[in-house]
Amino acid sequence: MTIGVAALALSMSVIAAASPPTSAVAGGLYVAIGDSITFGYGLGAPGRDAFPYLVAQRLGVRVLDLGISGVDARGALAFETPRVPRSATIITIFVGTNDADRIRRGTFTDAQFRSTYRDLIAAAHAAAPFAQIYLLTPSTMLADRWGVTDFIRSQASASARLIDLDRDRRLHLRASYQPDFIHPNVAGQRQIAWDVIDGLRRWNRNEFAPLGQAVMRLPTPSARHEERTPSESQIPHKHSS
Secondary structure, eight states: OHHHHHHHHHHHHOOOOSSOOOTTTTTOEEEEEESHHHHTTTOSOHHHHSHHHHHHHHHTOEEEEOOOTTOOHHHIIIIIGGGOOTTOSEEEEEOOHHHHHHHHHTSSOHHHHHHHHHHHHHHHHHHOTTOEEEEEOOOOHHHHHTTHHHHHHHTOBTTBEEEOGGGOGGGGOTTTTOTTSSSOOHHHHHHHHHHHHHHHHHHOTTTSOOTTSOOOOOOOOSOOSTTOOSOGGGSTTOOOO
16 A cells, blocks of 8 residues: 555656646646645645646646535535636636535535536536536545435436546545545545546547546646635635545
8 A cells, every 4th residue: 555655746746848738738727626625624734735736737738726624515516616717728627525524414405416516517517618627526425325326327428427536445445545544644635636637638648648648737826715714714614525
């Protein structure tokens, strides 16, 4: 496991000034919708180590991380999709763990989650009609147990493609990737980034550099979503994820 993590860290740091990204990627804008995992909760430097920044760096695109700790699909729909620029070229939607927790506690029904998640996809399409949208499955036992993961899989389509992070069982390893069973550490965020990049490559074989080929590094993003509004206290049913 130590060797695997070391190899992953090395792969994420390799930078080459070879050929620039292809036209479908160069100058693009990657927007990450999600909860605390997308935000990078628990990391010392979320603006560097959260998976959206690692993915953007690897692809050579700009990034807007809209992740807010505590949101479920309702919060993402209400507070994040209105901030998606029309110019977005790639959007990932990564919610579900908080939804599962609220379904478990009876503050959000399964039917409400399903309806809201569909609305979330539709709102992302409406905000950025030309963006490629990808649905990420939560890699948490909570989401598995309450049917959230399977529902997200069922919503995959030609216009909202699936990147099934839950299939990567390494992300369920507490000591190595998820110390609290929910929030990835640096190694876990890197593994998520690797899986997202691999998913993008598989869906766009002619547009994205293969995993073995690094692309040019962009300057460190200057606008981490620090102006994020509303405050987390405004999110209904706040939870640590």
